[in-house]
Amino acid sequence: MFFTSYAGSTGDRGPVQRFHIDVQNEIYSVLGRTPSAEGRLKHPEPASGPGPAVLDCRALLVLYSAEYVDDAQCAKEWSVFAERMDRRTRRTGERPDSLVGIVWRTDALVLPRPVTAVRHIVDEEYQGPGLLGLQQDPRGRDRYQGIVRRVAARLMRAAELPPPVMSEPESRTVAPRFGPSHAVPCRRRDVVEPATEPPKAPAAASGRDARHMMLLLVAGTADRMRHLRGQVACYGGSAEEWRPFHPYSEETVTSTVGWAARACGVDRLAVVAPGPDDPLPYDIDESATVLVVVDPWLTGDPAFRALWERIAWSRARVAAVVVVLARTDEESTAEATRLREAVSRTPTRMLDAAHHEAGSREALAHIVVAVMADSVARPDDDMGGARARTGELTIESPAERRVRRQRERVGWLRRGANPWPPVMSRTPGESLGPG
Structure with a gap:
């Protein structure tokens, strides 16, 4: 019709x-x-x-x-x-x-x-x-x-x-x-314009000029969430259909993040919603700004911790973690203290990223804008830290700290489960561990 x-x-x-x-x-x-x-x-x-x-x-x-x-x-x-x-x-x-x-x-x-x-x-x-x-x-x-x-x-x-x-x-x-x-103004036919050189093809955008964003959506489906909470009207058949601000807004998290990202000039937005046993994509663009949006109700799922660890050990360089706790959801408001505590007990610090809480669609959009603004303001060196002059005290950047921790973990595994020598060592100078 x-x-x-x-x-x-x-x-x-x-x-x-x-x-x-x-x-x-x-x-x-x-x-x-x-x-x-x-x-x-x-x-x-x-x-x-x-x-x-x-x-x-x-x-x-x-x-x-x-x-x-x-x-x-x-x-x-x-x-x-x-x-x-x-x-x-x-x-x-x-x-x-x-x-x-x-x-x-x-x-x-x-x-x-x-x-x-x-x-x-x-x-x-x-x-x-x-x-x-x-x-x-x-x-x-x-x-x-x-x-x-x-x-x-x-x-x-x-x-x-x-x-x-x-x-x-x-x-x-x-x-x-x-x-x-039709947005290009028409030229008058009776006006002879001076000859100009043909326009040159624009140079390809470099990795720093192009703005890419990846949304890691940690949410569940309606069938999965029925075992974790009472109200499941805001969920759908896939994680991408999660509408946390229902019924006052039918916007999904994906559409809200996408709208805010496009307003910031993001050229490409990739959405990944890993399931309990789904592996994360290996070929993650390291230049992309990765935003993790979490449904706190999912912390009650036994597979949540394993999923979080897979995110932490992936190649994704997470810029921020956003926990959506809708103020219009009466059940979430009543359980807000318990949900915040459940999120704090997860290994959230493994991601080494800023953490936010969004209570409305507008708050979520503003957080996306803030995260993109911070990602643009990063320093120019490859490691993300500011270059210091000779003799100055350097401050370790998050990227440098991440690399150092990875090297320490590799060294730990090579030395075995108990790398430190005993307190009463027979080797001189090792009684208190390596210096």
Whole structure:
């Protein structure tokens, strides 16, 4: 019946899915749970062009944000559906009301002229933070539900006069009406510009210029957490679906960290969620900033300590450990003292990293920003420590301390389980151990 188009780069997959389901349930309550009333949600994976659903859906639901109008795939989806509506207008002389839009995020949003030329945005007079803000604000639930009902009614009315179906070869010929290619200002044809040298190819980013981040997510699934706590509604079928701030926010930890990392200019984000017996990837990029996010409830699992030791003995250079203890989770708040104590009993110092506690989605995002700022401010030498002039006292950096400890452990293993000589040694000068 309808297709929900949104920008996946915002990291809002959880809230978007919730809104899509709310609209879908409202339609089902009127039309019944039939295949003809079913809506489809855009896949999170990026694609080169619009999906098949955009070519034959009877209505298009658009979630506008600054990322949406700057995304090439989103612009292509919107333009293909707009061309379908134009074809119906040329055939019948009537303009179909098949496009339904809502303002999802208002941050830095400037709607392009082709979008504003069509009056299709629900609750356009609203000047608040967008539908995402209403969804996450407990005081805005009534207004949010009202918008859901209005969107569902518009979609059902739009489905009565659908635009003609378009084939995939035809969709390739449709030019996007906005997007990145339209952000470049046009040059005047009557102005002759001086000849310039051809632009040189940018130099490849060095290891220090490129900003990489790895998220080690130490969390469990719903089935695994049922043995450790009572409330498991915030968990899913995989660790990546953990939503610790549910029900006030449907954002996952992965999407929150990803959004904050992209805001800091991170070029690549890798997410690793090791299971109880899963080995960590060996080829970890040593230049990456590694962030470990921990669910404290998982400390009750017998396999937690072994997993933590595998992280400590891996090649990952952990920059920070974040324990998520949601303030909105009544069960976690009641057990906060016990959970903090359980985390402190784990070998957390083995990672030699800063430790933080996040009680909200905003706090988690700010911690990510702070960790990335600290990683950029590292010294220039290979070992991470400041180079000292001759005669100055040098301070051992965390990287140097890590290397020294590894060498000490190797030496310990080579000497055996009891490397130190007895107190009453027969060798002179060794009565108190090696000097």
